[in-house]
Amino acid sequence: xxxxxxxxxxxxxxxxxxxxxxxxxxxxxxxxxxxxxxxxxxxxxxxxxxxxxxxxxxxxxxxxxxxxxxxxxxxxxxxxxxxxxxxxxxxxxxxxxxxxxxxxxxxxxxxxxxxxxxxxxxxxxxxxxxxxxxxxxxxxxxxxxxxxxxxxxxxxxxxxxxxxxxxxxxxxxxxxxxxxxxxxxxxxxxxxxxxxxxxxxxxxxxxxxxxxxxxxxxxxxxxxxxxxxxxxxxxxxxxxxxxxxxxxxxxxxxxxxxxxxxxxxxxxxxxxxxxxxxxxxxxxxxxxxxxxxxxxxxxxxxxxxxxxxxxxxxxxxxxxxxxxxxxxxxxxxxxxxxxxxxxxxxxxxxxxxxxxxxxxxxxxxxxxxxxxxxxxxxxxxxxxxxxxxxxxxxxxxxxxxxxxxxxxxxxxxxxxxxxxxxxxxxxxxxxxxxxxxxxxxxxxxxxxxxxxxxxxxxxxxxxxxxxxxxxxxxxxxxxxxxxxxxxxxxxxxxxxxxxxxxxxxxxxxxxxxxxxxxxxxxxxxxxxxxxxxxxxxxxxxxxxxxxxxxxxxxxxxxxxxxxxxxxxxxxxxxxxxxxxxxxxxxxxxxxxxxxxxxxxxxxxxxxxxxxxxxxxxxxxxxxxx
Numbered sequence: 001x002x003x004x005x006x007x008x009x010x011x012x013x014x015x016x017x018x019x020x021x022x023x024x025x026x027x028x029x030x031x032x033x034x035x036x037x038x039x040x041x042x043x044x045x046x047x048x049x050x051x052x053x054x055x056x057x058x059x060x061x062x063x064x065x066x067x068x069x070x071x072x073x074x075x076x077x078x079x080x081x082x083x084x085x086x087x088x089x090x091x092x093x094x095x096x097x098x099x100x101x102x103x104x105x106x107x108x109x110x111x112x113x114x115x116x117x118x119x120x121x122x123x124x125x126x127x128x129x130x131x132x133x134x135x136x137x138x139x140x141x142x143x144x145x146x147x148x149x150x151x152x153x154x155x156x157x158x159x160x161x162x163x164x165x166x167x168x169x170x171x172x173x174x175x176x177x178x179x180x181x182x183x184x185x186x187x188x189x190x191x192x193x194x195x196x197x198x199x200x201x202x203x204x205x206x207x208x209x210x211x212x213x214x215x216x217x218x219x220x221x222x223x224x225x226x227x228x229x230x231x232x233x234x235x236x237x238x239x240x241x242x243x244x245x246x247x248x249x250x251x252x253x254x255x256x257x258x259x260x261x262x263x264x265x266x267x268x269x270x271x272x273x274x275x276x277x278x279x280x281x282x283x284x285x286x287x288x289x290x291x292x293x294x295x296x297x298x299x300x301x302x303x304x305x306x307x308x309x310x311x312x313x314x315x316x317x318x319x320x321x322x323x324x325x326x327x328x329x330x331x332x333x334x335x336x337x338x339x340x341x342x343x344x345x346x347x348x349x350x351x352x353x354x355x356x357x358x359x360x361x362x363x364x365x366x367x368x369x370x371x372x373x374x375x376x377x378x379x380x381x382x383x384x385x386x387x388x389x390x391x392x393x394x395x396x397x398x399x400x401x402x403x404x405x406x407x408x409x410x411x412x413x414x415x416x417x418x419x420x421x422x423x424x425x426x427x428x429x430x431x432x433x434x435x436x437x438x439x440x441x442x443x444x445x446x447x448x449x450x451x452x453x454x455x456x457x458x459x460x461x462x463x464x465x466x467x468x469x470x471x472x473x474x475x476x477x478x479x480x481x482x483x484x485x486x487x488x489x490x491x492x493x494x495x496x497x498x499x500x501x502x503x504x505x506x507x508x509x510x511x512x513x514x515x516x517x518x519x520x521x522x523x524x525x526x527x528x529x530x531x532x533x534x535x536x537x538x539x540x541x542x543x544x545x546x547x548x549x550x551x552x553x554x555x556x557x558x559x560x561x562x563x564x565x566x567x568x569x570x571x572x573x574x575x576x577x578x579x580x581x582x583x584x585x586x587x588x589x590x591x592x593x594x595x596x597x598x599x600x601x602x603x604x605x606x607x608x609x610x611x612x613x614x615x616x617x618x619x620x621x622x623x624x625x
Contacts, residue, residue, distance in 0.1 A: 003064065004045040004046070004048045004049055005045075005049050005064055005081045005083055005091075005134060006064065006066070006081070007041065007042070007045040008042045008045045008046045008049070008091060008095065008130055008134070009042075009081070009127060009130045009131055009134065010127075011038045011039070011041040011042040011045065011127075012038050012039055012042050012098075012123045012124070012126040012127035012130065013123070013124070013127035014038060015034050015035055015037070015038025015039065015119070015120075015123040016038075016120045016121070016123035016124035016127060017120075018034050018038075019031050019034050019035060019116045019117075019119045019120035019123060020116075020117070020120040023115075023116025023117070023119065023120060024116050024117075028110075028115045028116070030116075031115055031116035031119045031120075032106045032115075032119065034119070034123075035102055035105075035106075035119030035120075035122060035123055036099070036102045036103055036106065038123055039095065039098050039099045039102050039123065039126055040099055040102075042095045042098075042099075042126065042130070043092075043095040043096055043098075043099045046091050046092050046095045047092075049083045049088060049091065050088045050089075050091065050092045052083065052088075053083055053084060053085050053087075053088035054088070054484065062083060063080050063081065063082050063083075063136050064080060064081045064083070065078045065079070065080040065136075066078070066079045066080065066081075067079050069139075069140070070139065074195050075191055075195060075196065075197070077137055077139045077140065077197055078136065078137070078140075079140055080135075080136035080137065080140065081134040081135065081136060082134065082135070082136040082199060083134070084487070084488045085484050085485050085487050085488045085489075086262075086265065086266065086330070086485055086488045086489060087133050087134050089330065089334065089481070089484070089485065090133035090258070090262060091130060091133055091134060093255075093333075093334055093337050094126065094129050094130060094133065094255050094258075095126070095130070097250075097251070097254050097255060097337050097338070097341050097462075098122075098125075098126040098129075098251060098255065100341065100345075100458035100461055100462060101122070101247045101248075101250050101251045101341065101345070101458070102119070102122060102247075103454060103457065103458050104247050104250075104345050104348070104454065104455050104458040104459075105118070105119070105122065105245075105247040105248075106454050107451075107452045107454040107455050108245070108246065108247050108348055108352060108455060109245060109247070112245075114158065117158075118155075118158060118245065118248070121151050121154045121155050121158070121248075122151075122155070122247075122248060122251065124147065124150075124151050124154075125147075125148065125151035125152070125155065125248075125251060125252075125255070125256065126251075126255070127147070128143075128144045128145075128146075128147025128148045128150075128151055129144065129147075129148055129255050129256065129258075129259070130144070131143060131144030131147065132144030132145055132147075132148060132259055132262070133262055136198060136199060137196075137197040137198045137199065137201075138187050138190065138197045138199075138202075139187060139197050141263075142183060142184065142187060145180070145183060145224075145228070145259060146180065148228070148256050148259055149173070149176040149177075149180065149228075151256070152172055152176070152241070152252055152256050153169050153170075153172055153173040153176075154169075155244045155245070155248040155251075155252065156168050156169040156172050156240075156241045156243055156244045156248075156252070157169025157170075157243075158244060158245055158248065159243070159245075162243070164240075164243055165243040165244075167240070168237075168240035168241060168242075168243040168244075169243075171236070171237050171240055172237040172238075172240070172241055174237075175227055175234050175236060175237040176227050176228065176237065178223075178227055178234065179223055179224040179225070179226065179227025179228055179234060179260075180224065180227075182220040182221065182222075182223030182224040182227070183220070183221060183223075183224035183263075185220050186216075186217045186218075186220030186221040186223075186224065189213055189216055189217040189220065190202060190209075190213075190217050193208055193209050193210070193213045193217075194206075194208050194209065195208070199266065199267075202267070202269075202270070203269045206269060206270070206273055209273075214270065214273055214274050215274050215276065215277065217270065218270055218271055218274040218277040219277060219280070221263060221264075221267060221270070222264065222271075222277060222280065222281060224260070224263065225259075225260030225261070225263045225264050225318075226260065226284065227260070228256070228257065228259045228260040228263075229257050229258070229259065229260030229261055229314045229317075229318070230257055230310065230311050230314060231260070231284055231285065231288045231311070231314065231315060231318060232284055232287055232288045232291065233550065235288065235292070235311050235550075236547070236550055236551055236554065238253075238257070238307050238310060238311055239304050239307045239308060239311075239547065241307065242301065242303035242304050242306075242307050246303070246344055246345070246347060246348030246351060247344070247345065247348060249303065249306075249307075249344055250340070250341045250344035250345055250348075251341075253306070253307070253310045253340050253341075253344060254336070254337040254340050254341045254344075255337070257310060257314060258314075258333055258337070260314070260318075261314060261317045261318065261321065261329060261330070261333055262333075264281065264318070264321045264326075265321060265326045265329060265330055265489060268321075268326050268489050268490075268491070269490075271321075272324075278321075278322050278323070278324065279322065280322070281318050281319075281321055281322035282318070282319055282321075282322025282323050282403075282408060282411055283322070283411070284315075284318060284322075285314075285315045285316065285317070285318030285319035285320075285321070285322055286315065286319050286411045286414040286415060286418075287315070287414070288311060288312065288314070288315030288318070289312045289313075289315030289316050289319060289414065289415060289418040290312075290315075290414050290417060290418045290421070291311075291312070291315075291548065292308045292309065292310075292311035292312030292313075292315060293308070293309075293312040293418045293421035293422050293425060294421060294544055294548075295308045295544055295545070295547050295548065296308035296309050296312065296421070296425040297421060297424060297425045297428065297533065297544070298533060298534070298541055298544040298545040299360075299545065300359050300360045300361055300530060300531065301358045301359060301360070302347050302350070302351075302358055302359075302360055302363075302429060302433065303347065303358055305360075305425060305429050306340070306343055306344055306347060308425075309340070309343075309384070309422070309425070309426070310340060312418060312421075312422065313332070313336050313340070313384070313422075314336075315418070316329075316332055316396065316399055316415065316418070317329040317330075317332050317333055317336075317399075319399060319403060319411060319415060320332065320398075320399040320402060320403070323402055323403050323406040323408055323411075324402070324406065324491045324492050325398070325399060325402035325403075325406075325491065325494070326485070326489045326491050327481060327482040327485040327486060327489060327491065328395070328398035328399045328401075328402050328482070329399070330481070330485055330489075331394075331395045331398055331472060331473060331481045331482070332395035332396060332398070332399055334395070334469060334472065334481070335383070335391040335392055335394070335395040335466070335469045335470065335472075336384070336392075336395070338383075338391065338462055338465040338466040338469055339380050339383045339384040339391065339392055339466045340380075340384070341462050342376060342377075342379070342380040342383075342459065342462035342463055342465075342466050343377065343380040343381070343384065345455070345458055345459055345462065346373050346376045346377040346380060346459055347377070348455075349370065349373040349451040349455055349456075349459065350363070350366060350370065350373060350377075350433060352451060352455070353366070353369070353370055353373075353446035353448065353451065354440065354444050354445075354446065355444050357440060357444055360429065360432040360433065360530045361432075361439060361529065361530050361531060362439050362440035362441070362444075363432060363433045363438070363439060363440060364432065364433070364434075364435065364436040364437055364438050364439045364440075365434070365435065365436055365437050365438040366433055366434050366438070366446070367434040367435065369445070369446040369449070370434075370446060370449075370450055370451070371449075371450065372450050372451070372456050372459065372460075373450065373451060373456075373459065374434050375463075376459040376460065376462070376463045377430060377433070377434070378430060378434075379463045379466060379467060380462075380463065380466055381426040381427060381429070381430045383466040383467065384422065384426060384466075385419075385422055385423035385426050385427070385512050385515065385516060386419055386422070386423070386508060386509070386512040387423070387509065387512050387513065387516070388509055389470065390466065390467055390470060391465075391466055391467065391468070391469035391470035391472075392466075392470075393470060393508070393509065393512075394470035394472070394473030395470070395473060396419065396508065397473075397504075397505050397508050398473055398482075399415070400412060400415055400416070400419075400504060400508050401494065401496060401501060401504055401505075402494050403415055404496075404504055405494030405495070405496050406492075406494055416507070416508070416511050419508060419511050419512055419515070420511045420512070420514060420515040420518075421515065422512070422515065423511075423512045423513070423514070423515025423516045423519070424515040424516075424518050424519050425519075426519075427515070427516050427519035427520065427523075428519045428522075428523055428530065430519075431519060431520070431523040431524050432523065432530040435523070435524055436523075436524075436527060439529075
């Protein structure tokens with residue numbers, strides 16, 4: 001049963017190789033067929049291992065070892081895949097969302113001159129993410145981790161001839177490299193202290209870790225997770241990643257950014273022995289959830305609204321992990337994947353209809369022109385906002401119950417405020433796109449009644465998933481997905497009185513509804529334009545619109561000092577010291593050559609005199625010795 005896991009990983013990698021080598025030569029139909037077909041094969045192959053993990057007991061799980069990779073003393077690292085509840089859930093989510101994104105891309109990217117390269121990168125991203133979630137050890141996981149970072153760079157910079165896209169890709173690459181350094185150093189700390197890099201081996205070798213090594217490795221690995229999942233203060237790359245094609249953005253925002261959360265959950269046993277790291281994760285998650293939501297309220301580019309929404313929602317997942325509710329975090333990751341992929345693809349359908357327009361201020365009144373897209377987008381907003389009975393309500397409620405039940409009341413308050421803002425910015429986006437009058441250029445208004453079927457089909461499939469995925473949170477034991485993941489991830493259970501639990505659920509739904517009603521009142525009843533907040537308080541709006549000046553802070557604290565240091569090294573060290581030493585040595589040889597040249601006078605008598613003087617000096621030295 002575990003051999004299909006190899007097909008799950010190898011199919012998209014083979015698709016990437018075929019499209020990379022032959023796609024341009026054999027044409028777009030070949031590229032689309034290989035791209036979609038390879039991921040479809042991976043999805044179908046994933047159903048078998050997922051079913052085995054669903055019905056088998058924990059001791060029935062196994063590891064597929066392909067070959068030994070690094071035999072180094074007592075450290076033995078293999079190319080191996082682990083199938084358990086956690087990896088099975090992630091494998092199925094990644095492959096299913098990726099399949100729908102690939103199908104959508106066939107029509108969305110039609111006419112793109114680098115069509116085969118796009119599908120090659122998309123396939124490679126899927127293969128890398130599957131390696132990451134199925135890897136049996138941290139070193140093999142690092143291979144997938146780096147592959148995800150590389151593919152994010154390539155897809156963000158797909159239209160590299162545009163300066164903004166090229167700069168966004170570079171920014172994503174640099175920020176993620178900072179996290180990669182943390183991951184690599186953390187792996188080195190664990191390998192030297194525990195003597196193993198296998199997931200199960202590390203769990204059994206925690207006793208060998210000193211408190212300092214445990215804290216260092218936990219913080220270094222969290223640094224990597226922070227960069228990959230775009231959390232404070234390394235979140236700055238994801239808003240600019242909006243320069244990627246919309247379907248690629250959907251996959252980056254639902255799969256690539258999930259790697260950080262997966263890493264923390266997979267190594268839950270390490271963080272359990274370092275309480276300080278859990279507190280840090282919870283605080284960073286809560287602050288990121290609120291910051292992302294606040295900034296999303298002020299954005300006009302629909303892609304950046306969704307990007308800050310992703311930052312905020314992953315903040316909730318880290319908040320759940322920080323209070324020990326890892327299964328709730330994974331549950332929210334699952335529902336968020338469906339909701340956010342739906343919103344991205346629906347927004348892409350709007351952009352496709354409006355000839356690439358992304359500014360919310362030049363949209364409006366599209367619900368009649370694009371009825372299918374409108375319905376899908378509305379359902380995505382309702383689900384992600386956490387309104388019952390859709391999926392986001394169940395997963396978000398599980399997080400908030402665990403935060404409150406673990407006595408982190410201030411963080412629960414921040415989470416509740418973020419829930420209000422989430423509903424508000426989502427419906428600000430919805431009303432600005434689909435209601436009111438059309439504010440753009442008449443030539444851009446959609447002439448076709450709806451997007452092509454290959455784009456609408458994935459929208460409807462994701463809409464259905466976003467609507468019904470909440471059944472995974474039905475209270476069977478704790479909840480279905482919690483009972484399933486608890487076979488692998490052990491966590492403290494939170495016990496609340498039924499009345500308290502009901503009250504918290506009602507409060508969460510009421511806050512989300514209040515955010516919806518505030519947006520409805522402001523943008524539909526009062527018919528305020530999307531830039532109403534900017535008109536009310538320009539200074540406050542500009543501060544929030546810039547992402548609270550975090551980029552400017554990096555510019556002052558990191559970029560400018562770094563450039564100044566580089567200039568100093570280039571001038572003082574390179575030009576003056578190194579070049580000066582080389583040039584001085586050359587000058588010394590040149591001057592000695594000039595001196596020797598003057599000795600060559602062309603007179604036999606002078607040469608005999610030099611010889612005689614030299615012979616006398618040599619005789620004197622020998623006699624003295």
